[in-house]
Amino acid sequence: MRRWAPRGSGSLAAAFLLALAAQAQVAGPLWHLLGGKSLTPFPADRLLGLAVLHLALALTAVAAAAVAGIGLGIAVTRPAGRGLRPLADTLVAAAQAVPPVVVVALAFPVLGFGAAPTALALVLYCVMPILRGTVGAIESVPPDALEAATAMGLTRTQRLREVELPLAAPAILDGVRVALVLGVATAAVGALAGARTLGTPIVLGLQNQNELYILQGAAATAALAFLAEGVLMTVLGRPEKRAGRRRAPRDDAPSM
Numbered sequence: 001m002r003r004w005a006p007r008g009s010g011s012l013a014a015a016f017l018l019a020l021a022a023q024a025q026v027a028g029p030l031w032h033l034l035g036g037k038s039l040t041p042f043p044a045d046r047l048l049g050l051a052v053l054h055l056a057l058a059l060t061a062v063a064a065a066a067v068a069g070i071g072l073g074i075a076v077t078r079p080a081g082r083g084l085r086p087l088a089d090t091l092v093a094a095a096q097a098v099p100p101v102v103v104v105a106l107a108f109p110v111l112g113f114g115a116a117p118t119a120l121a122l123v124l125y126c127v128m129p130i131l132r133g134t135v136g137a138i139e140s141v142p143p144d145a146l147e148a149a150t151a152m153g154l155t156r157t158q159r160l161r162e163v164e165l166p167l168a169a170p171a172i173l174d175g176v177r178v179a180l181v182l183g184v185a186t187a188a189v190g191a192l193a194g195a196r197t198l199g200t201p202i203v204l205g206l207q208n209q210n211e212l213y214i215l216q217g218a219a220a221t222a223a224l225a226f227l228a229e230g231v232l233m234t235v236l237g238r239p240e241k242r243a244g245r246r247r248a249p250r251d252d253a254p255s256m
Contacts, residue, residue: 073134133175
């Protein structure tokens with residue numbers, strides 16, 4: 001708990017401060033204090049509505065990336081799929097190397113304006129940390145644990161389900177956490193394709209030369225990213241401890 005709780009608390013505190021700075025009643029005076037001219041702030045109710053849509057889009061994309069990344073990570077660590085690992089690494093690295101805004105621009109002629117091209121860009125952008133986290137976590141499972149599972153007569157599927165995944169879960173979840181923060185922070189680019197996200201006030205601010213809109217949109221996006229990270233850490237708690245409790249019966253099994 002000492003390692004996870006302070007990080008989660010810090011993220012939640014940063015989210016609170018940034019969300020406060022994004023509010024019209026605070027952003028206006030703050031912008032004026034920084035030397036900016038008086039500008040009309042973005043309405044708080046509209047900002048909150050965009051935050052809900054932004055988060056829903058990011059969560060959907062990250063969930064899809066998690067299914068793809070964890071599934072692919074498991075596949076390439078199986079004996080039958082190890083030969084595909086270099087290809088998988090190359091593909092996901094190439095997908096993340098392409099900026100999401102470029103993916104959105106290339107996808108919207110086919111998928112149209114709105115959330116679809118943004119979701120595709122986020123999925124491609126978030127697969128790599130999940131895939132690499134999954135592969136690294138599974139490969140770091142102690143060989144002694146695998147040998148004990150084999151000696152107990154577990155099949156490969158049972159060994160994966162009852163030994164490898166429980167032991168690898170903390171590192172896999174950490175990869176999902178990284179992907180979630182990336183997805184929430186990057187979803188703002190969807191506003192360029194007409195998706196309703198927290199990038200909307202940023203785009204409107206650039207179009208109308210309203211720097212206050214840009215400040216509010218950027219602060220709200222960062223607040224949402226910190227909030228997602230802090231909530232995930234708080235909910236997960238100490239996965240190592242939970243995994244240890246799940247493994248306890250298996251540790252006693254050989255002596256029975």
